[in-house]
Amino acid sequence: MTDKAVSGDWFLPAPTVEAGWLLLRRPEPDDSSALHDAVAASSEHLRPWMPWAANYTAEMAREFVQRNAAKPGNPPVPEASYLVWDRDRRLLGVCGLHARLGPGALEIGYWVDVRRTRRGVATLAAAALSELALAIAGVQAVEIHHDRANQASGAIPARLGYELVAMVADEPEAPAEAGVEMQWRMTLSGWPDSDGARLLQAARTATS
Numbered sequence: 001m002t003d004k005a006v007s008g009d010w011f012l013p014a015p016t017v018e019a020g021w022l023l024l025r026r027p028e029p030d031d032s033s034a035l036h037d038a039v040a041a042s043s044e045h046l047r048p049w050m051p052w053a054a055n056y057t058a059e060m061a062r063e064f065v066q067r068n069a070a071k072p073g074n075p076p077v078p079e080a081s082y083l084v085w086d087r088d089r090r091l092l093g094v095c096g097l098h099a100r101l102g103p104g105a106l107e108i109g110y111w112v113d114v115r116r117t118r119r120g121v122a123t124l125a126a127a128a129l130s131e132l133a134l135a136i137a138g139v140q141a142v143e144i145h146h147d148r149a150n151q152a153s154g155a156i157p158a159r160l161g162y163e164l165v166a167m168v169a170d171e172p173e174a175p176a177e178a179g180v181e182m183q184w185r186m187t188l189s190g191w192p193d194s195d196g197a198r199l200l201q202a203a204r205t206a207t208s
């Protein structure tokens with residue numbers, strides 16, 4: 001693993017992560033139309049939780065891809081998004097790592113194309129990002145936060161063996177939010193024997 005934390009919590013993101021039947025890859029310019037298609041098809045599904053998904057334009061997809069593409073020399077970043085693909089090169093969703101929790105911790109975010117939900121995509125992608133985050137020098141914990149009303153999102157850290165560490169009042173930012181943020185944490189020491197690590201290992205074994 002070449003990643004390491006630099007300059008506070010900024011980190012050097014790996015360009016790709018293999019996760020069995022999934023591949024996580026930093027966006028590239030050619031990806032913008034697939035991204036636009038996935039968001040447009042999923043608009044009703046995403047909007048309750050992600051207001052940016054309303055009226056998502058081709059220009060917004062291009063801007064996202066450009067902003068999140070790996071830069072020459074792979075400089076340290078405060079956040080890294082990954083497009084999630086299957087082996088038939090279909091775009092399934094997007095996930096990312098964010099250095100916004102303070103020293104020693106990164107946060108995972110995700111969404112999945114409505115045409116690809118309930119197949120374990122978000123769970124496996126989050127397992128892969130958990131491993132990636134906890135392999136970065138200086139990172140002691142990785143967290144997943146979601147609104148209490150978002151039960152689908154909460155099922156993912158629970159399945160990976162994260163611990164629910166806090167429930168915090170939080171001003172709703174999206175239409176379906178109840179205003180209580182659930183905060184789940186996986187520690188560096190807890191990861192190797194977690195359900196998430198086992199799930200990832202099983203997915204890799206099944207496709208090797």
Ligand SMILES: CC(C)(COP(=O)(O)OP(=O)(O)OC[C@H]1O[C@@H](n2cnc3c(N)ncnc32)[C@H](O)[C@@H]1OP(=O)(O)O)[C@@H](O)C(=O)NCCC(=O)NCCS
Pocket residue numbers: 045046049050110111112113116117118119120121122123124145146147150151152153155156
């Ligand atoms: C939340 C989300 C990412 C889940 O993606 P996914 O790939 O379907 O999730 P998985 O298939 O890995 O689901 C794992 C488990 O979560 C639970 N789950 C997933 N979708 C669910 C739903 N719509 N309702 C209830 N539980 C759900 C189930 O327990 C599921 O396992 P099961 O299908 O075996 O019952 C997806 O629904 C989504 O994109 N939602 C909108 C965006 C969003 O809320 N992002 C997170 C913001 S914090």
